Amino acid sequence: MADIMSVLPSIDFHCHSNFSDGALSPLELLELAKTRDVQQLAITDHDTVRAYSSQLHASAARAGITLVTGCEISCLWQRRSIHVVGLNLNLAAAGFDRAMAIQAQARKDRAEKITEVLQQLGFEVTLPQVQALAGVGVVGRPHFAQHLVATLQIPSMAMAFKRVLGSGKPGDIKANWPTLDTAVSWITDAGGIAIVAHPMKYDMTLTKLRGLLEDFVASGGQGLEVLTGYQDAQRVSTLADLAERYGLYASAGSDFHKPGQPWAELGRVAALPDRCVPVWTLWS
Numbered sequence: 178m179a180d181i182m183s184v185l186p187s188i189d190f191h192c193h194s195n196f197s198d199g200a201l202s203p204l205e206l207l208e209l210a211k212t213r214d215v216q217q218l219a220i221t222d223h224d225t226v227r228a229y230s231s232q233l234h235a236s237a238a239r240a241g242i243t244l245v246t247g248c249e250i251s252c253l254w255q256r257r258s259i260h261v262v263g264l265n266l267n268l269a270a271a272g273f274d275r276a277m278a279i280q281a282q283a284r285k286d287r288a289e290k291i292t293e294v295l296q297q298l299g300f301e302v303t304l305p306q307v308q309a310l311a312g313v314g315v316v317g318r319p320h321f322a323q324h325l326v327a328t329l330q331i332p333s334m335a336m337a338f339k340r341v342l343g344s345g346k347p348g349d350i351k352a353n354w355p356t357l358d359t360a361v362s363w364i365t366d367a368g369g370i371a372i373v374a375h376p377m378k379y380d381m382t383l384t385k386l387r388g389l390l391e392d393f394v395a396s397g398g399q400g401l402e403v404l405t406g407y408q409d410a411q412r413v414s415t416l417a418d419l420a421e422r423y424g425l426y427a428s429a430g431s432d433f434h435k436p437g438q439p440w441a442e443l444g445r446v447a448a449l450p451d452r453c454v455p456v457w458t459l460w461s
Contacts, residue, residue, distance in 0.1 A: 200436070268367070302328075361397050406430075
């Protein structure tokens with residue numbers, strides 16, 4: 178198992194900027210990647226590719242970092258929320274802008290519904306107030322919690338989730354996400370590689386996970402995120418076995434969101450098991 182646990186700091190194909198739910202700007206992410214000796218980087222924001230500016234590409238070239246275009250797309254499989262990472266996307270591909278617009282609208286609709294629910298419960302909140310907290314990023318439940326705490330309507334973030342925003346609570350509104358088939362087709366139509374993100378986070382049985390992968394492959398999916406941040410060796414081995422069984426390329430990423438989270442440090446990704454076929458061999 179030694180090959181699984183050794184650190185491979187040269188690639189990171191799963192991280193987030195402040196255009197979704199990350200703390201750093203794309204340029205700050207790039208600077209951090211440089212200090213971590215990352216050679217290939219994909220910023221995979223949730224349902225948006227706004228991080229990829231001409232300035233970012235130019236800065237990456239100067240830093241000697243290969244920037245791999247990416248996005249983490251939200252979708253549904255058997256009523257479960259699943260995330261599919263798209264890598265090496267052609268952002269100018271016909272229809273991809275439309276796909277991102279659909280996702281942005283789904284997120285906006287959900288934010289509006291959460292606002293309405295909170296207002297009906299007697300809280301003073303407007304969507305522009307919450308959007309101001311999100312900045313350039315997308316509005317999520319944590320931003321609503323921040324507003325409620327900042328305006329002294331609820332004493333803490335934890336209490337906000339416990340009372341109104343947590344799983345199963347009134348503010349836990351589900352977005353109208355596309356199907357798994359649709360998400361995969363958006364990625365492949367843009368010339369990208371579709372990858373099931375953080376498969377161990379879905380809390381599925383092995384049988385259920387196999388079912389997901391079978392449908393994913395049938396939809397045109399080609400990859401599995403075998404390494405997501407720091408994982409124990411047994412989980413890595415299980416995912417490597419699944420990648421091999423279904424003929425999937427193996428991807429790896431930190432799922433970095435902000436500094437100070439040792440389980441998801443940018444560029445600190447363990448080496449893939451030898452039996453895996455790395456996804457980056459498709460473009461390197």
